[in-house]
Amino acid sequence: MNDLNKAAAALDSVYTAGSPEALAEAYAAWAATYDGETAALGYLLPFLIVAWITRYVPVAEGPLLDAGCGTGLSGPQLVALGYGDLAGLDLSEDMLKIAGSRGSYNDLRQAALGGPLPWPDGHFRAFFSTGVFTMGHAPASSLRELARITRKGGHAIFTVRDKVFESGGFRAVFDDLERQGKWRPVEESPWFRCYAIAEPDAVVKAFVFEIT
Numbered sequence: 001m002n003d004l005n006k007a008a009a010a011l012d013s014v015y016t017a018g019s020p021e022a023l024a025e026a027y028a029a030w031a032a033t034y035d036g037e038t039a040a041l042g043y044l045l046p047f048l049i050v051a052w053i054t055r056y057v058p059v060a061e062g063p064l065l066d067a068g069c070g071t072g073l074s075g076p077q078l079v080a081l082g083y084g085d086l087a088g089l090d091l092s093e094d095m096l097k098i099a100g101s102r103g104s105y106n107d108l109r110q111a112a113l114g115g116p117l118p119w120p121d122g123h124f125r126a127f128f129s130t131g132v133f134t135m136g137h138a139p140a141s142s143l144r145e146l147a148r149i150t151r152k153g154g155h156a157i158f159t160v161r162d163k164v165f166e167s168g169g170f171r172a173v174f175d176d177l178e179r180q181g182k183w184r185p186v187e188e189s190p191w192f193r194c195y196a197i198a199e200p201d202a203v204v205k206a207f208v209f210e211i212t
Contacts, residue, residue, distance in 0.1 A: 020091060020112045035071055035098075042196030045130035045159055045204065046073035052208060054081060056155045056186070057126050063087055065124045067146055067158075068113060068132030072099030079104045087124070089117070113138035113146075122151035127158075131194070133170065134161035134204075140173040147182050147211060154211045156183060159204040162191060174207075183209040 057064065062085030066074055069088035078086060087107035090096050096108050109118055113132065127146050132138045147156060160170050177183050187208040194202045 020114075035073065041198040043131075043194065044196055045194055046070075047077055049074060049128050049130045049157065049159070049206070050077045050081065052157045052187070052206060053078065053083070053126065053128055056157065056208060057083075059083060061125045063107070063124055065089060065119075065127040065146075065149070066105070067127050067129040067142075068138060069099050069105070069108075070095045070131070072102045072104060074128070074130070075099065075102050075104030087119075089113070113142035115145075117145050117149055119149045121148055122154075123149045124154060125151060126155040129158040130204075131159065133158060133164065133168070135163055140168050140170045143170075143173055143177065144182075147177060147209075150211045152211050155186070156209040156211065157206070159194075159206050161194075162203045162205070165205070174209075177209075181212055183211050186210050 053064070059082040062083065064078070064083060064086050066072070066086060066088045069075070069090050070092070072088060075086055075088070086105045087109070088096065088099050088105045089109050089111055090099070091110070091112050093110055096110055099105060100108055111117060127150055129138075129146075133140070133142075143156070143158075150156060160168075165171070174185070178185065185207075187206070189206040191203045191205050193200060194204050
């Protein structure tokens with residue numbers, strides 16, 4: 001089985017995980033080969049999200065949270081651009097071990113999005129997240145807690161997969177947080193492909209909100 005087929009099979013296993021425990025097990029099984037197999041698919045998101053971060057977050061300002069950091073693919077890119085105060089959060093201990101080996105994060109925590117997060121109100125200058133708001137992964141309600149730990153004037157920068165945007169209630173959560181005065185919309189991208197090589201039907205949209 002080549003890398004494309006292996007990656008497709010692994011994607012299916014994480015998309016169909018029925019619980020946080022099952023999802024953690026699926027990522028534990030995939031962790032060692034995740035980087036190479038997603039690269040074979042042409043996975044763009046951990047690198048492309050950096051463009052939105054640089055657009056809204058000055059280099060000298062931090063800390064930043066990589067929410068659902070996985071193996072930490074975004075970390076070295078941000079460090080190369082001068083962002084030195086990075087934290088990472090992920091459900092999978094195995095993925096976090098790989099993220100830690102990159103030397104880009106000074107704070108790594110294991111926790112599931114959708115529950116309480118281990119930081120105080122307004123701790124982060126911004127959070128960013130890619131590939132996390134998708135099938136079988138973090139619920140839209142996770143955004144309430146992520147907004148809580150982001151300071152006023154900071155930014156929420158993340159992608160949402162097309163297949164869960166309506167069914168997962170993301171627009172409703174966006175609107176509710178805006179009504180509550182928690183954030184305001186800043187930017188919404190067109191739908192675009194997650195993978196440059198394979199999975200042409202896998203599309204996401206990037207969103208940016210300012211915390212208020």
